[in-house]
Amino acid sequence: MSDPKALDTLERRHRDEAKAEAARMPFDHPRPLNWRLPPDGHFEQSQAWLDRLYAGDRVPREKKPMVLDHLRCFGPWMVSVDEPPASVLDGMSQTATVAGGFSPDPVVRAYVEGDLSDGVLRSVDPAFDAHPAAQAFADLLRAQVPGLPTVSFAASGAEANEKPLSPCHAQARPEQRRVLAFEGGFHGRTLLALHATANPKKRGPYELAGYEARFAPFPAWSAPTWPGPEADDALLEAAAHGGLRALAEAHPVDPEQTWAEGGEPLLGLELRALVAVEEILEAGEVFACIVEPMQAEGGDRYATPRFFQTLRVLTRAYGVPLVFDEVQTGLGLGGPFAWHRSFHLRTPEGAPDGPDAVTFAKRAQLGVCLSRFEDPDPGSAQLASVARGLVHAQMVLDPAYAERAREVEAVARERLSALADRFPELVTHPRGRGFALAFDLPSPEHLSRYLAQRFWRGVVVFGAGQRTVRYRLTPAFGADDLERLFEAVEGSLAWLAEHPGEAPPAWQETLAPPPPAPRSPAVRRVGPEEADEVVQRMVALEAEIYEPARREDPEVLRAQVGLADAVLVVAEETPGDLSTLLGFALGVPLESVGDRPGPDRDPMLGKENTLYSVSITVAARAQGRGIGAALKRAQLAEAARLRHPDGRPRYTFCTGRNRVGHTGAMTRLNRRFGACALFVLEGQYGETEGRALYYRQPVRPVPLPTSERSGDGVGLDPAGELAMGVQRPLVRPPKSLRAEAEAGLLMGPVVDKITLCNYVTPAIVRAVEWVSALIPDLPHLYLTSGRDEVFDKALRVCRTHRPEAQVVLRLSGSYFGHVSAAARSASDPGLLTPGLRPFFEWPAVPHPATTTPEAFEGALCAAVE
């Protein structure tokens, strides 16, 4: 039992911490947008949070050393809660999850404008709530992957993979209880997905007899270039009519070989793999074949379109459905929205063909399954993740996205091949496609020594397979960031070359600390009483700096300075003496400039919550002294202070324009202070070529916008509510969650998905601490992505302690979920939607409430025996 007093104390502590976090704003805690590393490698505050997380060994000690700060992470920069913050390039984009870097503009905009609000406060299964975002996302996906009309959402990649396996199994013969998968493949940690995962260390401890998957070799293509070799008609004919063995005999390969660059050796590997597939299919035990278009966790192993085309024809010949697991590759990792589409699957007759199902997750922000099968029960997923996934998918479909993927690939290929030339003893098989790049080191020891340098080199990188270094980038990596990333790659390799066999130091100073910020003169807000003089000085300053088209009309300036709720801050050489004016920042209510380009398209126009920054001007002689930054900061801070007469905050946002190509420093400064770019204005500054970026910055925490469906579950069908099972308690938002939403604390977590197996935030630590305090009798705690994963995780925990156990004993009348094979199999078949079938054959006993104690005991003993 928890001690109520201790719970009260903990609650107060958590509330105070959250309050302090809500009070932080980007203008006083700017995003670093640069490297910042703790001088001695000691992430002090992060470590304190991690100590709280790990207390009592409740959570395995496997998180990375940085506890993330939602407020300051931006683009490719991952930033910790330390003070001063640690800031590194996230070369893994949290393992291919943030498709546009941290806080991408379209997602921030969607949060602020209310498009992500539904489902944040209450957990509603979209199966019960056909939401417009779910429909729009499904339509978008169907258009990208033609031929797969059914779209289902799930909570994770593993759940997404379980989804199509369910109908494949339901239509199979009773003896078909196995999945066909590939050596090196990874499909997730729920029980059936895990059975199809090749790594015996991950899979072995949880495998159940009779359900073991069958694995075929994967013909890895070590020098992928696109479009890559395609199958000829003879090969496809052979796959369709049993001629593969003869072809394979004509292309013998060394049994030890797993890679080939191309040519005949690669074809030989492919034929060997295809013959192995055929032998497995012939045995008649498999009900589905699952394959990644590029094996990610297995070591960034590619295969040719030729192989996949032939695999499709072969699986069709045996009537076994083919599932592409695009959990990691999907939504533009390699450039194309769906990676497998570049394989141009076809029939031997030349008609276009496709897989029977495709799964996405990671960049999709939740699990997605597209399939040709009907889905009798398509839930369950988090509605806010569906809406965010839609914004990500739209972002990825912007033609500029694929263009950037091509540019990054070109740079990466050139740089990686130069590194392979420079370090021939270390770097082999440099390869990449779009935002995925990788190379191999000679051994697992080399890999761990390479990875051990990552934090002090300031670039996050993970390994894959046994000895593969891989990176996952996004368009948020600009040219400078790519340059820095390759400098870190080169530095790490040079260190390995110079220290053969040695372990790298735990920490080393490699990056110079940033130069101290220049001391700018004090700035102050000027009131209407000084309006006449200040306007005169401002006009003079503008005349000194700007070409006529960019100067404000003096009369307009005078009127603006006199507006109620205008914010004018000035920098003076001698404080209080306007005759020594060095610069000014003028902001006015958005509504007062509502007819200007930019404000006229701003959805906040009329909401009276936005300050429009008309001008930030610094005298030529005073530039380079940090005055622009001081003025901008003061503008935001002053805007934050103003109130409506009824006491409500006057401003939540500040907007403005930055001239594209001319004001790089100012644009960057605005980004540091939390700017989100909304749109580009064309034909500005009296020039056809003149373009301006219209941005928005928060000056106060941004509460979660309220929406019809973010509230109390009004209008929810009570029957639907009951059928939600474990989601039911979260249908109505708890008070504490609402308070956090109103305090703006949910903006970070709604905008950026954090991969909790690697990173945590203070809010996550508090949540873990709170749950443990409520249930002290169960000291170990795991976080999962959703309902069915919870069940599967619990099962795996039990199996760890009973490694010889083979069955789950279920009680009639129970329901644990229907997405994962395990949850479905432990549930009463009578409670599953018609069309769903249990997967594992597990015995049932009557629920004790429905029978006598003696009968229950008898049934239990019989089942156990």
Ligand SMILES: Cc1ncc(COP(=O)(O)O)c(C=O)c1O
């Ligand atoms: C190809 C592939 N499938 C499935 C998964 C499992 O996804 P999740 O961790 O979201 O369950 C992963 C995760 O890395 C993956 O790379």
